[in-house]
Amino acid sequence: MLEQRLVDRRPVHALGLVALVACGSKQPIEEASRPSDAAVAQVADAAVVAPPPPQPERLEHAVYGLVDNRHAVHRYVAGDLVIDASDVGLARYTRFSMPAPRWHLGHLVEGVRAAEVDRLASLEIPLDAELATGITRLVARVHGHDKLVLSLKLNGRKAGPGATLALAEGWQTIALPIEHGVLGIGENQLVLETTGKAKGTIAIEWLRFASREVAHDDPRPAAGFDAKANVIRLAKDATLLWYVTIPDGAHLVAKLEGPCKVEVQARAGDDSFAGGMLAADSARVDLTKMAGRVVGLTLTARDCPVAKIGSPEIMLHGAAPAPLGNAERPRYIVLWVMDALRADKVASFTPGARALTPNLDELAKSSTVFRQYYVQGNESQTSHSSMWTGLYPAVHNVRMAGAGGSARIDAGLDVVASRLAAAGMYTAAVTGNGFVNEEGGYTRGFNEYRNMMREAGVPNGVIYGQKIVDAALARFDAHRDQPLYLFLGTIDTHSPWIARHPWIETYSPRYSGPFKDFATAKDLGFKPSSMGCSVIPPPADIERLRAIYDSAISYHDQQVGRVVAQLKSWGIWDQTMLVITADHGEELFEDRRCGHGGSLRDSLVRVPLLVHDPARFPGGTVIEEGAEGVDLMPTLLEAVGAPGVAASQGESLVALAQGTGRGWPRPSYASMYEYAHAMRIGRWKVRVGKLGTPIVGDLSADPAETTDLARVRPVERRMLTDNLGLFLALRMQWKKHAWGVTTNVTHAGAAALDEVQTP
Numbered sequence: 206m207l208e209q210r211l212v213d214r215r216p217v218h219a220l221g222l223v224a225l226v227a228c229g230s231k232q233p234i235e236e237a238s239r240p241s242d243a244a245v246a247q248v249a250d251a252a253v254v255a256p257p258p259p260q261p262e263r264l265e266h267a268v269y270g271l272v273d274n275r276h277a278v279h280r281y282v283a284g285d286l287v288i289d290a291s292d293v294g295l296a297r298y299t300r301f302s303m304p305a306p307r308w309h310l311g312h313l314v315e316g317v318r319a320a321e322v323d324r325l326a327s328l329e330i331p332l333d334a335e336l337a338t339g340i341t342r343l344v345a346r347v348h349g350h351d352k353l354v355l356s357l358k359l360n361g362r363k364a365g366p367g368a369t370l371a372l373a374e375g376w377q378t379i380a381l382p383i384e385h386g387v388l389g390i391g392e393n394q395l396v397l398e399t400t401g402k403a404k405g406t407i408a409i410e411w412l413r414f415a416s417r418e419v420a421h422d423d424p425r426p427a428a429g430f431d432a433k434a435n436v437i438r439l440a441k442d443a444t445l446l447w448y449v450t451i452p453d454g455a456h457l458v459a460k461l462e463g464p465c466k467v468e469v470q471a472r473a474g475d476d477s478f479a480g481g482m483l484a485a486d487s488a489r490v491d492l493t494k495m496a497g498r499v500v501g502l503t504l505t506a507r508d509c510p511v512a513k514i515g516s517p518e519i520m521l522h523g524a525a526p527a528p529l530g531n532a533e534r535p536r537y538i539v540l541w542v543m544d545a546l547r548a549d550k551v552a553s554f555t556p557g558a559r560a561l562t563p564n565l566d567e568l569a570k571s572s573t574v575f576r577q578y579y580v581q582g583n584e585s586q587t588s589h590s591s592m593w594t595g596l597y598p599a600v601h602n603v604r605m606a607g608a609g610g611s612a613r614i615d616a617g618l619d620v621v622a623s624r625l626a627a628a629g630m631y632t633a634a635v636t637g638n639g640f641v642n643e644e645g646g647y648t649r650g651f652n653e654y655r656n657m658m659r660e661a662g663v664p665n666g667v668i669y670g671q672k673i674v675d676a677a678l679a680r681f682d683a684h685r686d687q688p689l690y691l692f693l694g695t696i697d698t699h700s701p702w703i704a705r706h707p708w709i710e711t712y713s714p715r716y717s718g719p720f721k722d723f724a725t726a727k728d729l730g731f732k733p734s735s736m737g738c739s740v741i742p743p744p745a746d747i748e749r750l751r752a753i754y755d756s757a758i759s760y761h762d763q764q765v766g767r768v769v770a771q772l773k774s775w776g777i778w779d780q781t782m783l784v785i786t787a788d789h790g791e792e793l794f795e796d797r798r799c800g801h802g803g804s805l806r807d808s809l810v811r812v813p814l815l816v817h818d819p820a821r822f823p824g825g826t827v828i829e830e831g832a833e834g835v836d837l838m839p840t841l842l843e844a845v846g847a848p849g850v851a852a853s854q855g856e857s858l859v860a861l862a863q864g865t866g867r868g869w870p871r872p873s874y875a876s877m878y879e880y881a882h883a884m885r886i887g888r889w890k891v892r893v894g895k896l897g898t899p900i901v902g903d904l905s906a907d908p909a910e911t912t913d914l915a916r917v918r919p920v921e922r923r924m925l926t927d928n929l930g931l932f933l934a935l936r937m938q939w940k941k942h943a944w945g946v947t948t949n950v951t952h953a954g955a956a957a958l959d960e961v962q963t964p
Contacts, residue, residue, distance in 0.1 A: 265456070266525035268869045271504075271517040272437060273955040274447065275430045277927055277947075279331075281444040282427040284416060286336060288328075289425055290409040291318040293958050296934030297927040298328040300394075301882070303897030310934065311962030312408070314348050315376065319408040328395045330414070331923050337388045339416040343381045343395075346410040346423065350374055353401040359387045360394055372407070378421040383414075391919055432955065437514040439467065439506035446503045448924035449948070450887055451479075452868045453496040454522035458489045460515035466507040467514055471500040474920040482507075483514070492519070499889065499921045519869075526864025532820035534845050535782035537681075538625070538690045539768070540837070542592075543761055544585065544638050545699040545801060546787035548578070548811045549908065550758055560758040561708060564766035565785075569815060572783075573822035573862045577885060578814035579873035580789055580834040584802040585640045586612070587876065588788040588834055589647060593620045595838035595853035598876040599936045603645070605802065607878025614646030619850045621838040622650030625690045628847035633684060635677040636694030637668040638788070651692075653680065658696075665725075667703065670695040670764045678771055685777060688845075695764065697757045698791060700800060701725040704753045705760040713752035720749045729799055738799040747794045754793060782821075782844055784837070787812035795909050805883035805892050806910050810875035818844060822862045830866065831873035831885065831946075832858055839942060849942065856942035871946050872928055874936075884929040886948060891925035899926055934963050 276294035280287040288298065293310045302308070307326035311318060332340070343357060343364070349372030357364040365384025372379070399407050413424050427440035437445065457469055461483055469490040472478035478500070481490035506512035548554040551562055553569040554576050580588035581598050590596075590603035593614060601618060604610040614620065622632045632651045639658035641647045648654040655676065657668050677693045697705075703723045719728070720742075730739030742750070765785070772778040790809040792798045801809050814832060816822040821844060835855030842849055843857040861867065870887040877883075883892045888905040901915040901922045915922050928947040932939060938961060939947075944954030 263522060264524050265520040265522055267518040268452065268455075268521050268866075269449070269519040269949055270435070270952070271445075271447065271519075272430050272432055272435050273952050274950050275432070275955060276931065276950065276958045277447055279446040279448075280425065280428045281446065282413070282424045282440070283419075283442060284335075284339070285419070285424070286330065286332070286340075286414040287424045287428070288330070288412045288414075290320040290411055293934065293961055293963065294931065295320055296963070297930040298330055299930060299934070300327055300329050300897040301893050301899075301926075301930055301933050303893060304895050306934075306963065309963055311960070314408040317348070317376065317408075317410055319348065319410045321408045322397060322399070322406055324399045324406055326397050328397075329392050329926075330395060331392055331919065332388055332390060332414075334390050336414065336416075337390045337393075338385070340383055340388055340414045341385070341417065342383055342415050344378065344413040344415055344419060344421060345381075346376065346378050347372065348376050348408040348410075350401075350403040350405050350407075352403040353399055353405075353407065355379070355381075355407060356398045356400070357381045357383075358396040358398065359383065360389065362387055376410075380421075391916075392922075432959070435516050437504065437512075437517055439504065439512045439514065441506050441508075441510055441512075444503050444505040446501050448499065448920065448927055449502050449519075450499050450870045450924070451492050451495040451497070451502075452519075452521060452870075453493065454868075455492040455496065456489045456520050457483075457492055457502075457517065458520050459483050459517035460488060461485050462513060462515075463509060465509040465512040467512050468503075468505045468507055470503045470505075471495045471498075472503070472920075473498045473500050474918060489520075499924050501920055501923075521868050526867065528860065528863050528865070529821065529823075535818060535820075536688050536780040537685070537772075537777060538630070538782045538841060538844065539681075539693060539784065540691070540841070541693045541695070541765075541768075541783070541785045542589070542636075542638075543698060543785065543787045543813075544694065544696040545789060545791040546758065546761070546812055547698075547790035547808055548576070548787075548813050549808065550755060551813055553815065554813050559712065560755040560762075561711070562759060562762040564762045564769065565815070568765065568769065568783075568785075568817060569825070571819060571824035572815050572817040573824070573826040573828060575814040575816075575828045575832045575858070577829060577871075577873055577887075578786070578812060578832045578834075579810045579875045579883075579885065580787070580812055581875055583789050583805060583809040583875065583877055585638055585788045586645060587878075589638075589641050589645075590614050591834040592786075592788075592837045593622075593647060594618050595621070595835050595850060595855045597835060597854050597874070597936050597939070598879055600854065604876075604878045607880050610878070612645060614649070616646065616649070619852065620646075620650050621841055622690065622692070624650070624838070624842055624847055624850065625845065626650050626652070628842070628845050630688040630690045630845065631684045632690045632692075633680045634692035634694075635673055635680060636692065637670075637673050637696040638694045638699075639666070641694060655680075665701065667701060668696060670697045670761060671767075674764045674767060678768065682775075685775065690841075693768075695761065697761050697764075698754060698787075700731075700791075702750060702753045702757065705756040708756040708759040709752060712755050713749050716745070716749045716752070718746050718749060720746055720753065724750055724753065726800060731800065741794065741797055750799070751793050754791065782816070782818040782841075784817075784841070785813060785815045786834075786837070805875055805877050805881055807885070807890070807904060807908065810883065811873075811885075816840075816858070816862070821859045826862060828858075828861060828867070829887075830861065830869070831871040832861070833873055836941070853942065854940050866949070869949050872932070872948055874929075874932060882929065882933060884925065884932065886925060886928060889921050889925055891922070891929055893929065899929075901925060935961065 307323040309321040357368040428443040467483040470480040479494035552558040581591035582588040634654045839857040945951035
């Protein structure tokens, strides 16, 4: 629970207010009431020394604890970069474990927590100009074996003469020289290679990139955390650095004692910054100047041997969000998955989108809209499996391509329909998605399940939404005398793309060409192995295809209006939780592809999520923070008061909708067959492929993701790679409902990260 605090804010003192009013009066002053000269002098003296009158306190609440987010920190001791290899936070430097994990984190080696290292492993470390030119050696605490030899390379070159060392048996502190000019400003690749006939590999407890001869003592205590006391201890001139996005109204607040001072800076990539000094009599630094900016947030100790920084937190203006309290549970839940529907094509989720959606627009006024919502895959099976189980793809392992994987949800995994059935709901489904079928394990937990695509007589995979909605409403009507969970799956925005009237005449009124009425994947050279199209039509035909797609969105919207009207006519609208989302998007030649399954661009993984349930999801609320498909299962279970699933990796969105956690960026993640990954945090996004080279995009300035900013936005890149690196190392274990998110770890999550290990 976020802590709410009232903080004394001292105002600028306005002097002599009473005297100024008297001087401006037109009324004559009676001699009998005039004070003596001595009395005037006494009042004047008192005015000079009197303390300023109190000003209303700032009502604020904490959104980010620096101690709880200790696994995200970068350490600098006496000007040297220090990396704690005993901490799973090392994953932020390990290049996303691509193409395979080579650092095995959090293991005990002769009683010491450390990272075990394969014989060839790399790190990527960020250096500024001073560090890049000043570092002369790498000092490290290493566990080795006799007859093993350790070599160091930097940026594809030998680190310098003597950068190869024969190791002794057991724990030892080593120093390897680094030649001037080998390191550069920005990200640097360090490669450790171990050779020799001895069995086993090395382990590392810590590394120090030093600019001079230094003692071989452990440098980490100079910049350490006391989690139990919620305290940071910083030796003089030591620095801790977090890469974060500063929200509007942010202040950094902490407690210091004695003569110590702590310099605070929030510095962006263009060197603009906000900052100040924390001291015993100055408990806060105003960071509002950097609102909306990604910064390196640093704390540096000054003026005493060791600064003790108590309860360091980022606070936002305003009271802590209050939950709505106990509310009547919905009697009915409808989960509507609209196949292949992009969020950027629907105005409620991306203002300015062309498609006319009056029913969704109206529905949004009484619903909560999530604008940064990612499904976990770019095709139906992976994303449905995450929605069904609350698990990331690395855990449920369902995918259509790539090495390994399964075509079926494992029978041992909990699924949402089973849990809702156990909570007393009748469960029914009507879908037109042929892949969401019994063979895939998707029917488990349903009392009845109809897949209309699998029925005889379906021409060329075409089932209009009206037919599916009619069948779904019939099942609803048959069972509305009892609590009901209905899964509804329509496919109108999926290929084949069919022009829908009358909307196509509005979006593309004068078209004459091959796609007048429809287009199929075959027409566009669909390649099953790449899940995309090989034929690139001319611009006029591409625009026609996009217009056809928009017309299908408007047709979908018409069906939304039908469903809402029917629920109202039955008198049960106020008892119904309606969730509208999609399983993936659709590429429409933005990057010379069409269809889906071919990339991790937002056109495929960012889809709509709208929840109508005013008792829990306030109407007219727009959520800009990240949410994910794994969050649906815990959300539905909380709504009906069913117990959560301990193994679930998502978290209910109820608290977020009611304000808890708002104002601080939250990530959204997607996987492409587990060989490529993407994470979006606010306006910034990173994608990595099989080699682990990051591609960075600014989705506000470049929504089509045409420009890679990895080399020119180092602060944003490091913020993104820190979060994605940590998540990928722990994606088999990460549980948002217990640990929080990588951008904002909970107290319990931080304690878990202190102990967790990776295979």
